[in-house]
Amino acid sequence: MSDLVPRLVPVSGLDTDPEGIARFDAWAGVLVDVARHEQGEDHDAWSAQELREMEASPSKRRLQVLAVVGGEAVGAAGVIAPLRDNPTVCWVVVAVLPGHRRRGLGDRLLGWAHERARELGRTTLHAETEWTADTDRDPQGPWVERHGFVLAQRVLRSDLLVASAELPGAPVAPGYRLETHVDAMPETDLADRAVLARRMSTDAPLGDLELEEEQWDEERVRGEDERTRAMGRRVVSTFARDLASGRLVGYTSIQVPQDAPHLAFQHDTLVLREHRGHGLGLALKVANLRALADGVPDVRTVRTWNAATNTHMLAVNTAMGFRVGARVSQWQKHLPRAGAPRAEPPGRPGPTLGA
Numbered sequence: 087m088s089d090l091v092p093r094l095v096p097v098s099g100l101d102t103d104p105e106g107i108a109r110f111d112a113w114a115g116v117l118v119d120v121a122r123h124e125q126g127e128d129h130d131a132w133s134a135q136e137l138r139e140m141e142a143s144p145s146k147r148r149l150q151v152l153a154v155v156g157g158e159a160v161g162a163a164g165v166i167a168p169l170r171d172n173p174t175v176c177w178v179v180v181a182v183l184p185g186h187r188r189r190g191l192g193d194r195l196l197g198w199a200h201e202r203a204r205e206l207g208r209t210t211l212h213a214e215t216e217w218t219a220d221t222d223r224d225p226q227g228p229w230v231e232r233h234g235f236v237l238a239q240r241v242l243r244s245d246l247l248v249a250s251a252e253l254p255g256a257p258v259a260p261g262y263r264l265e266t267h268v269d270a271m272p273e274t275d276l277a278d279r280a281v282l283a284r285r286m287s288t289d290a291p292l293g294d295l296e297l298e299e300e301q302w303d304e305e306r307v308r309g310e311d312e313r314t315r316a317m318g319r320r321v322v323s324t325f326a327r328d329l330a331s332g333r334l335v336g337y338t339s340i341q342v343p344q345d346a347p348h349l350a351f352q353h354d355t356l357v358l359r360e361h362r363g364h365g366l367g368l369a370l371k372v373a374n375l376r377a378l379a380d381g382v383p384d385v386r387t388v389r390t391w392n393a394a395t396n397t398h399m400l401a402v403n404t405a406m407g408f409r410v411g412a413r414v415s416q417w418q419k420h421l422p423r424a425g426a427p428r429a430e431p432p433g434r435p436g437p438t439l440g441a
């Protein structure tokens with residue numbers, strides 16, 4: 087085969103030999119370069135170290151391939167299949183370096199992803215595109231649509247400059263207490279945290295994305311916390327406790343990559359339905375941002391993602407000083423069922439791009 091015809095080389099973040107490590111670094115490097123091209127220098131692509139830790143999680147299986155032309159890494163693709171829940175769903179990632187686009191490589195990588203999805207018995211594919219221009223016109227939309235994906239949800243990405251944040255007074259309603267933890271939370275709260283994580287998976291707006299409730303227990307929470315630490319991320323979380331029952335009923339958390347601490351990422355924010363309407367959401371976010379500013383002062387920007395339909399959360403964010411900086415489309419495609427889904431292929435336990 088000519089060395090100008092792309093070769094697709096499987097890569098794994100679990101490889102420990104020098105060549106395997108270099109291949110995985112090249113794969114993660116393509117994702118970073120493409121994110122830089124689409125989003126600019128303040129992109130939010132995962133680092134190779136973060137991706138390796140995610141692949142070690144038993145909650146998701148991850149398959150990845152690197153496209154190589156003439157010895158140069160030019161494209162990357164991945165399939166992420168949840169293993170504890172959502173057995174027919176997977177996320178698909180395809181990225182081609184700008185100088186190698188419009189030559190059929192994206193199509194080929196997506197074809198690879200479709201084959202892996204079928205092998206894993208996945209018939210619902212999800213994908214994301216992201217752009218920073220202040221327009222609803224998604225530059226990658228036509229490519230995704232021509233492959234049969236349908237827009238399932240629009241998401242807004244917003245940034246808060248910590249130095250100019252206007253944090254409103256947000257008193258805690260009677261009957262509740264806020265508790266903040268940096269990096270670790272008490273073991274005794276892990277069961278409540280698992281309930282919150284399970285509810286978070288379906289209480290946040292999902293648009294038309296077909297996703298069932300995620301299965302969380304103490305062991306999964308503990309494992310994901312350990313992995314977040316191993317990824318080199320600090321975590322600042324604030325919880326709301328219902329004093330009558332003693333149970334945690336809401337939480338919000340922010341992660342900070344230790345090797346790039348200027349840009350922090352807002353993760354889940356949830357108040358259980360039966361405790362909404364008391365201002366707990368705003369109180370949690372304000373308390374957590376204050377704790378972040380005190381505990382991890384290197385953070386300059388906090389980045390968050392919200393469904394465009396989540397007007398309440400967007401209004402809260404705007405009041406605090408968050409400003410929209412990018413847009414994300416979430417896409418869904420159904421593959422025709424080819425008989426019964428096949429069983430999980432044998433091999434090392436794997437998973438994900440987002441634990």
Ligand SMILES: CC(C)(COP(=O)(O)OP(=O)(O)OC[C@H]1O[C@@H](n2cnc3c(N)ncnc32)[C@H](O)[C@@H]1OP(=O)(O)O)[C@@H](O)C(=O)NCCC(=O)NCCS
Nearest residue numbers: 179180181182187188189190191192193215225226228229
């Ligand atoms: C989307 C992406 C993967 C396409 O890669 P690519 O290698 O340029 O795609 P291909 O060359 O295989 O495209 C195949 C066809 O789609 C067309 N096409 C590609 N990108 C397009 C776009 N943005 N708008 C319209 N048509 C597009 C090509 O012209 C080609 O058409 P043709 O066969 O009629 O000539 C690439 O632009 C990329 O990496 N984008 C950033 C990451 C991303 O958004 N990925 C998609 C979601 S996972």
